[in-house]
Amino acid sequence: MQATARLRYVMMSPRKLRRVVSLIRGKSVDEALTILKYTQKAAAGPLAKTIQSATANALAIEGTSRLKAKDLSIAKICVDDGPRAKRVRFRAMGRVYRYKKPFAHVTVVVEGTPHEQAAPRKKAAAGEKPEKAEGAAGIVKKIVKRRGAKAAAGKTARAAKKKPAKKKPTGKKPAGKKAAGTRKAAAAKETKE
Numbered sequence: 001m002q003a004t005a006r007l008r009y010v011m012m013s014p015r016k017l018r019r020v021v022s023l024i025r026g027k028s029v030d031e032a033l034t035i036l037k038y039t040q041k042a043a044a045g046p047l048a049k050t051i052q053s054a055t056a057n058a059l060a061i062e063g064t065s066r067l068k069a070k071d072l073s074i075a076k077i078c079v080d081d082g083p084r085a086k087r088v089r090f091r092a093m094g095r096v097y098r099y100k101k102p103f104a105h106v107t108v109v110v111e112g113t114p115h116e117q118a119a120p121r122k123k124a125a126a127g128e129k130p131e132k133a134e135g136a137a138g139i140v141k142k143i144v145k146r147r148g149a150k151a152a153a154g155k156t157a158r159a160a161k162k163k164p165a166k167k168k169p170t171g172k173k174p175a176g177k178k179a180a181g182t183r184k185a186a187a188a189k190e191t192k193e
Contacts, residue, residue, distance in 0.1 A: 001062055001111060002058075002075060002109055003055075003111075004057065004108065005054035006105065006107050007050040007053075007105070007106040007108075008105045008106075009082055009083075009105070010105070011103060012042065012046070012103075013104065014079045014081050014082075014104040016041070016043050017043045017047070017079045017104050017106065018079050019041070020039060020043040020044055021043075021079055021106075024036065026073070026074060027073065028070070028072070029069060029070075029072045029074065029110060032051055033048055047106065047108075050106050050108045051074070051108055053108075054108045054109065054110045055072055055110055058110050058112065067112055067114045071113065072110045073111060073112065074108065074110055075110060076107070076109040077106070077107070077109070078107050079105070080104065080106075081102070081105075082102070082103030082104050084100040084103065085100065086099075086100055087099055
């Protein structure tokens with residue numbers, strides 16, 4: 001399984017990049033990143049990012065359950081020439097010196113062999129007993145088997161004794177009509193008595 005990452009328009013000459021690429025060609029991804037970490041060249045930073053991107057692409061394609069970053073190696077890494085930007089430098093007596101800034105394109109291909117996934121567990125048929133009881137019901141069944149019915153009844157009784165959660169006040173005042181209605185009803189009761 002292979003995955004690719006490209007870094008385009010690196011503002012660095014291809015020659016400078018190729019000197020660092022020769023250090024990591026054919027190495028494993030972990031080893032290459034370690035080499036780049038301790039290489040004191042400006043090209044090491046962009047190359048490390050490109051290798052990390054290719055590794056992430058491989059893991060996204062294959063999935064992290066089947067493929068690990070330590071299993072990947074650099075299959076192919078190449079540096080191609082990019083366009084050259086034309087610039088000028090002003091010199092003495094009104095002269096202008098022209099020069100070209102080279103750009104480069106980096107392509108990294110990583111490869112690795114994915115592991116086979118473990119076979120999923122088979123579900124029990126309708127007439128068969130499941131091997132393990134799952135969830136809260138399964139835990140209660142285990143408690144009943146181990147300690148007897150009293151232990152399970154004690155657990156449910158403790159849960160029933162818990163106080164219900166209090167409602168939080170909303171902070172709203174009762175509407176004026178309702179409040180007035182309650183006062184009228186209270187006054188009516190007093191007059192009847």
